[in-house]
Amino acid sequence: MTQTQSDPPARRGNAFRPYLWGGAALLLSVPLIAMQFTDEVDWDLFDFIVMGLLLGGACGAYELGTRLSGHWAYRGGFAVAILGGFLMTWVNLAVGIVGNENNPVNLLFFAILVVGAIAAPLGRFRARGMARAMYATAIAQGLVTAYIAIAGHGYTFVLAGFFIAVWLCAAHLFLRADEDAARAGAGD
CATH class of the missing domain: 1.10.287 (Helix Hairpins)
Incomplete structure (x- = not known):
């Protein structure tokens, strides 16, 4: 065929x-x-x-x-987001991000991942929707970081910055895939 x-x-x-x-x-x-x-x-x-x-x-x-998607940037964004989620979960289960793995505050980090997991299908897994999902995940990461800082749980801003950078990197890659698709559709 x-x-x-x-x-x-x-x-x-x-x-x-x-x-x-x-x-x-x-x-x-x-x-x-x-x-x-x-x-x-x-x-x-x-x-x-x-x-x-x-x-x-x-x-x-x-x-x-x-x-x-077969687009390199879309696949890269997906890989970065999955790797970030995997690392956050692994560290959280192994030793805990705040205190030890038994600290209930660590459940907030799973909520961050739930934000991305809900936002991705809402964006129909399209590149622009995936970028928005990653922005929402970065914002959730920032809100959890702010809460933990205000509550005085001793969370490191370096680790928070790393994960925020991961979500923003994934968002950037998804936007690149969306822009390339728009250029291809416009005949550029």
Whole structure:
């Protein structure tokens, strides 16, 4: 079957798929290997299940992003957003961002991720909508940071700045994808 003018452009497959899933498997195996050589790493089955779910969810979400658009900036924005969400969740579950992992204030960081997870489908996963979702996530990060600072929980602004920069970087990449699509539609 040949592609006609009314058919959507063919999307390129995800060339990074083997590296993505292979890297996730390698990352999951690191604690298992480390446990053979040191007592400092002590994971149980639950730890491996949680990390496996986190890695699988992150890789699966990136797969979704590659299916939604073949544009490099869109895929890059998706990758940056997923990586940021993964890192925030990992740190929060492992040691906690504020105090330790049992501090209830840490639940606010999951709320930040929920903002992005709700805003992305509201924007129909289109580049401009995804940029808005990332701006909303950055604002949520700033509001949580302000609350924690006012409440005196001892949260580091360096870490907050890092995550705000992650969300803004993803937003910038999504906007780039939107601008390139607009230029292509205008015939430039």
